[in-house]
Amino acid sequence: MADNIKWATRQRLQYIEITAYYTGLVTRSDVARAFGISDAAATKDLKLYGQLAPDNLTYRHNVFGFVPNEGFEPLFANLSAAEVLPMIAANLASTSGPYGDEPIYGISVDTLPLPNRLPDKAVLAQIIRAIRNRNKLQVSYHSLSSRENAQERILEPHSLVNTGLRWHVRAYNEETYDFRDFVLSRFVDARVLPETAESSPQYDDDWMELVTLKLAPHPQLSEQKRATLLVDYHCEDELIEIQTRRALIAYVLQRLSVDTSADHSMNPDAHQLIVLNRDEIEPFAGWAFL
Numbered sequence: 103m104a105d106n107i108k109w110a111t112r113q114r115l116q117y118i119e120i121t122a123y124y125t126g127l128v129t130r131s132d133v134a135r136a137f138g139i140s141d142a143a144a145t146k147d148l149k150l151y152g153q154l155a156p157d158n159l160t161y162r163h164n165v166f167g168f169v170p171n172e173g174f175e176p177l178f179a180n181l182s183a184a185e186v187l188p189m190i191a192a193n194l195a196s197t198s199g200p201y202g203d204e205p206i207y208g209i210s211v212d213t214l215p216l217p218n219r220l221p222d223k224a225v226l227a228q229i230i231r232a233i234r235n236r237n238k239l240q241v242s243y244h245s246l247s248s249r250e251n252a253q254e255r256i257l258e259p260h261s262l263v264n265t266g267l268r269w270h271v272r273a274y275n276e277e278t279y280d281f282r283d284f285v286l287s288r289f290v291d292a293r294v295l296p297e298t299a300e301s302s303p304q305y306d307d308d309w310m311e312l313v314t315l316k317l318a319p320h321p322q323l324s325e326q327k328r329a330t331l332l333v334d335y336h337c338e339d340e341l342i343e344i345q346t347r348r349a350l351i352a353y354v355l356q357r358l359s360v361d362t363s364a365d366h367s368m369n370p371d372a373h374q375l376i377v378l379n380r381d382e383i384e385p386f387a388g389w390a391f392l
Contacts (some may be wrong), residue, residue: 112178113137114147115154117195119179120186122159122170126210129167136195139338140240219268219287228292229271233259234300239273242291246312258299260333261304262286265353272309272349281306283349308349308386315354316378317342320361320370331374342375352390363392 107115114137122128133144148168152159155177159168181185188194191211205211220226232239239259240254259273269286283302301308318340319328328340335342346354355362361373365381376384384391 103226111147111150113195114139115151115177116179118148118151118175119158120181120189121207122168123174123179123181124186124190126342127169127178128159130200131166134165152346167226185201203213207265210299214268216267219285221286221289223294225289225292226286228263229259229286229289232257232292232294233261233271235294236260238295238297238299239294240293241284241289242381244288244290246285246288252288254297257284258301259284260299260301260303261309261349264352267352267358272306274299274306278389281309288382306349309347311348312345313348314379315344315346315351315383317344317358317360317375318378320374320376323369323374327374341378348383348386352387355387355390362390 114133117136118128120135121132128148130141133147134137134141137144140222158171158174158177159169161168181384189211190205190207191213193207193211194206221229229239229241231237239257241255241257243255244252244287255275256276258270258276259271261272263272263283265269270283271282271286272283277283307320318382319331323331332338332340332342344354355377358375359373360377361368361370362377362380368374368378380391
């Protein structure tokens with residue numbers, strides 16, 4: 103029966119599971135407020151959930167809601183921290199969209215006040231349309247290496263990249279005959295061209311090839327700090343392995359504040375990890391190494 107449930111209903115049942123498991127209580131008003139539905143409709147959802155997963159929740163009159171049982175097993179939601187924390191941070195009741203300013207899980211989350219490094223929406227729309235329809239894209243772009251005004255280029259974009267600090271678009275550059283990363287905030291203008299892109303991700307070797315970064319705690323950290331760091335990365339030995347695209351190696355190293363100096367001379371308190379397979383990955387991420 104669970105496989106035949108409509109998408110919208112499934113999203114509400116997912117919310118019921120996440121709220122019950124992580125906050126310890128889900129009420130009719132929680133569901134109604136999160137999805138903008140009536141109390142009667144929310145009651146119907148909770149009743150349906152009880153029929154589908156009868157051993158998961160118990161109604162408690164003293165709190166006017168349902169609490170999770172000890173043997174709670176999710177039927178609709180991925181309850182992993184990697185899945186749930188971004189939803190709480192973005193105030194998402196489900197994977198389908200945001201639901202206002204009030205924390206729908208009752209959990210306040212703050213983020214760093216970083217500058218807005220994004221393009222105008224009209225420019226972004228053109229870039230996304232070119233990716234979606236596999237068209238060439240004429241752009242006006244400010245290169246960090248050029249002191250001139252924005253330069254005209256013809257790109258063939260295939261993917262967006264979120265580095266955690268800024269957004270890029272991965273594209274074939276007709277001027278240099280190679281695939282490169284272009285920072286979204288540096289686009290001044292963009293226009294989809296009628297010509298179909300001649301390239302594709304399959305020709306972008308650095309995008310298609312996966313490599314494993316081998317990292318370890320900084321040798322200048324104390325033994326206690328090294329042990330704690332390994333717990334932080336869920337590692338039993340002093341080897342932290344992260345698989346990524348070759349094109350994204352430098353961004354991963356930057357995001358994790360890895361000491362990329364040859365002699366591990368950077369401040370270990372600020373750069374707690376070092377690279378073990380430097381020779382293997384440096385050719386693909388030269389700018390990230392000192």
